[in-house]
Amino acid sequence: MNAPVFTASGLAQRFGLALRGEDREVHGVATLAEAGPTQLGFLANPRYRGQLSQTRAGVVVLRAEDAEAFAGSALVARDPYVAFARIAALFEGRPARAAGIHPSAVVDPTAHVDPAAHVGPHASIGARSRIAAGAVVGPGCVIGEDCEVGEDCELQARVTLLTRVRLGKRVRILPGAVLGGAGFGLAMDAGHWINVPQLGGVVVGDDCEIGANTTIDRGALGDTVLEEDVRLDNQIQIGHNVRIGAHTAMAGCSAVAGSARIGRYCLIGGGAGILGHLEVCDRVVVTAMSLVTHSIRTPGEYSSGTPLMDNRSWRKSAARFKQLDRIARRAPGGGKDDE
Amino acid sequence: MNAPVFTASGLAQRFGLALRGEDREVHGVATLAEAGPTQLGFLANPRYRGQLSQTRAGVVVLRAEDAEAFAGSALVARDPYVAFARIAALFEGRPARAAGIHPSAVVDPTAHVDPAAHVGPHASIGARSRIAAGAVVGPGCVIGEDCEVGEDCELQARVTLLTRVRLGKRVRILPGAVLGGAGFGLAMDAGHWINVPQLGGVVVGDDCEIGANTTIDRGALGDTVLEEDVRLDNQIQIGHNVRIGAHTAMAGCSAVAGSARIGRYCLIGGGAGILGHLEVCDRVVVTAMSLVTHSIRTPGEYSSGTPLMDNRSWRKSAARFKQLDRIARRAPGGGKDDE
Amino acid sequence: MNAPVFTASGLAQRFGLALRGEDREVHGVATLAEAGPTQLGFLANPRYRGQLSQTRAGVVVLRAEDAEAFAGSALVARDPYVAFARIAALFEGRPARAAGIHPSAVVDPTAHVDPAAHVGPHASIGARSRIAAGAVVGPGCVIGEDCEVGEDCELQARVTLLTRVRLGKRVRILPGAVLGGAGFGLAMDAGHWINVPQLGGVVVGDDCEIGANTTIDRGALGDTVLEEDVRLDNQIQIGHNVRIGAHTAMAGCSAVAGSARIGRYCLIGGGAGILGHLEVCDRVVVTAMSLVTHSIRTPGEYSSGTPLMDNRSWRKSAARFKQLDRIARRAPGGGKDDE
Structure with missing residues (x-):
């Protein structure tokens, strides 16, 4: 299989995105942390915004509000994760199954x-x-x-x-x-x-x-x-x-x-x-x-369940859980009226 | 596959049930709510007793105490669910597997x-x-x-x-x-x-x-x-x-x-x-x-576990679970003697 | 498949164990409780030490400190469970898969x-x-x-x-x-x-x-x-x-x-x-x-979770779990300061 090659401008046109910065070839996709100059990365979760200044990605898919902070080529999307999913699908290479x-x-x-x-x-x-x-x-x-x-x-x-x-x-x-x-x-x-x-x-x-x-x-x-x-x-x-x-x-x-x-x-x-x-x-x-x-x-x-605890502390809470009705009835204002 | 056809009287004889009301053909089985005039339904769970008056089922398998309330053809069984299971098996049509x-x-x-x-x-x-x-x-x-x-x-x-x-x-x-x-x-x-x-x-x-x-x-x-x-x-x-x-x-x-x-x-x-x-x-x-x-x-x-709660309330209870030993020790009569 | 036969002395040599007592043939492995005179058993969990006096096992793999209490043939191992696993593997008889x-x-x-x-x-x-x-x-x-x-x-x-x-x-x-x-x-x-x-x-x-x-x-x-x-x-x-x-x-x-x-x-x-x-x-x-x-x-x-209880008692504790924040706030010294 020869890996497909696209251009940022071509992807912009195909998926209705706005290209900011120079056009570039895109040979594949990766995370911001791992993408190289011929790869496209994406920023969807604000938690990873700090990676934008260090990424080596050739092109980054991101929101308009993040585009300001990025000097490289950017594809601006309303929902960068959805746009990334659609672009990544171009590289998926599903095996053909003949009829x-x-x-x-x-x-x-x-x-x-x-x-x-x-x-x-x-x-x-x-x-x-x-x-x-x-x-x-x-x-x-x-x-x-x-x-x-x-x-x-x-x-x-x-x-x-x-x-x-x-x-x-x-x-x-x-x-x-x-x-x-x-x-x-x-x-x-x-x-x-x-x-x-x-x-x-x-x-x-x-x-x-x-x-x-x-x-x-x-x-x-x-x-x-x-x-x-x-x-x-x-x-x-x-x-x-x-x-x-x-x-x-x-x-x-x-x-x-x-x-x-x-x-x-x-x-x-x-x-x-x-x-x-x-x-x-x-x-x-x-x-x-x-x-x-x-x-x-x-x-x-x-939800149901209890939080994770170190086993020693959990054993104490768990033992008290078994006494909970008694504890509650003895607490100030406890008892049957306590709905 | 031709669907099999039975009669209520034939089913009564085959499974030791009592037929009340007129004899009818049975072409299949269904729930009380969905059964039609050529189908057999059943009433096992008292919760569904109210459906008896509206059902269009041709025949209903039920207990003696429910038969009074039903005007149609009934097969009276000690355990209607078991009787229904046996009757339904006649319509199962398992694929034959040749030796x-x-x-x-x-x-x-x-x-x-x-x-x-x-x-x-x-x-x-x-x-x-x-x-x-x-x-x-x-x-x-x-x-x-x-x-x-x-x-x-x-x-x-x-x-x-x-x-x-x-x-x-x-x-x-x-x-x-x-x-x-x-x-x-x-x-x-x-x-x-x-x-x-x-x-x-x-x-x-x-x-x-x-x-x-x-x-x-x-x-x-x-x-x-x-x-x-x-x-x-x-x-x-x-x-x-x-x-x-x-x-x-x-x-x-x-x-x-x-x-x-x-x-x-x-x-x-x-x-x-x-x-x-x-x-x-x-x-x-x-x-x-x-x-x-x-x-x-x-x-x-x-049993073990805790009841289902809306997540906001659950978070409060869950946080308190971690403090349970401390809370219990401070409660009136709390402490080590509290087995 | 002919079952393989080993000797206690051969096993001692093969796996670096010390043989105490007379040499014996080993035709298979079993638990201490079920082993017979031609089988090898093991004692790893101290909980089963009491079985040592009654076992009919021909040979027992055990720790040095347990060997004193055993009159029969013993293979002394630093880790009897590991030694047993290695010996048992000799009897595993995996099917050969031809290339x-x-x-x-x-x-x-x-x-x-x-x-x-x-x-x-x-x-x-x-x-x-x-x-x-x-x-x-x-x-x-x-x-x-x-x-x-x-x-x-x-x-x-x-x-x-x-x-x-x-x-x-x-x-x-x-x-x-x-x-x-x-x-x-x-x-x-x-x-x-x-x-x-x-x-x-x-x-x-x-x-x-x-x-x-x-x-x-x-x-x-x-x-x-x-x-x-x-x-x-x-x-x-x-x-x-x-x-x-x-x-x-x-x-x-x-x-x-x-x-x-x-x-x-x-x-x-x-x-x-x-x-x-x-x-x-x-x-x-x-x-x-x-x-x-x-x-x-x-x-x-x-760990997380609660202990197993009879359902009736559990229902009481579970109901109280839902009130836990309220109970804690009312307890002496309770309230927001209670981290």
């Missing part, structure tokens, strides 16, 4: 693969499933029965869509993710568990992204739903019949139990948990490793 | 696959492993050395049994699960880690179910053991030499560290953790995201 | 596989990737573009190295792990998420070990780095541009968010989380399920 079905792939005769789709080595596609034009089914993927993969989806490698999973357009799924497995539905009968059949599916909206080794169960009755542009990081667990609103992003290792409904534009921190059957409204932020134990009806930021 | 080994599968010459087992595309089976009659080894599964897959087991897709994993009968394993990997046994020697060999295996009892991307390590000396009818949800981690009692169910993302022993009929909540070498007796419930730090010898429900 | 590429594997013409490497069934290797001598690429592994697998690495089965992953020597990776996936880099643009390209890679030092279903994202700009001899258990999540110091060990289900830097010789407990952009110095211990919310500059042990 066609690899000879080692196994496709059920009742499945339909568009001639403009790519099916990689050791993939298998089950009965009645459909792969649309421009879609990539990477090496080792397993598509089960009655699934639909929309246009320009990318299942990178070793992704499983088990049963009744329907992906919109441009959905990207990282390796090891499993969609459409049976939800965890159990009933106790005479001392033994019996499975409650999981007859629904999974519906994933356009432009969603699903991280590595993330799992999304299919619904029991009705579907598990991700609306458009939902972003799930790695190792997330989504239970059956959950619904996640458009543009919500969840960080790694978070989890949502069955039948919970999450709103739009929510941000769920890493390792956070949301119990089953709850409702979380739009624009809620849950901080890392918090547990949501009741429905949330007001936008805002929510 | 035989797919030509793309790779089977070691010292392995033995029963002629009545199914081995799917791109599966591989290692030395001295045995696959029993009726078992399904789905696409992309990897069976390593010295494993046994019992009768009627179902390894759905991309399951790995690495070394010395022995499954009983009717064990179901969802995609991405890894059983029999080396436990995390380390010893520090002159500033470097060395591995402690993991010479044991994994034993899984009859009727167990193991969720997607769940991991169960093999024992160091002796085996890691799941007794019969243990139910593990997705993304659970079971350390080496753990023993889990029969009929215990663990929700997603929970974890058990090495050599812990969990009793029978326990319920472990999502994201909960159990430290190593502990013992948890029968019939213990651990709530979601709690950490079990000591052995539990009395059945009951156990 | 060569399995006919079902798919190797890109621009990739290079050393003739002394093993590539198993249904593996695929992408453009410009290199597999060194002695390396094992197990069944179902997917190696993407521009990856390097060093000498004597072992990718056990179904491992994915997606893009720009470079492994040192003797790295062992368990099934289902995913390295080199795109980090979770997002920017909000006019109400939609756009991806920030992840142009870096993953660098893994010599002798690292990576657990089953663990995920390590590639860097956005620059690399995600594991220094030598880092040990990661199962289901760990490492964000983009994280750096983990040499000899650090992390237990199952722990997670490190983007751009955090962890020192050398740290021990991170199971389910613990470390927020992004933090620095943790050398020799820090974080206990299980704690959340690191600020940088740590002093070696030692750190």
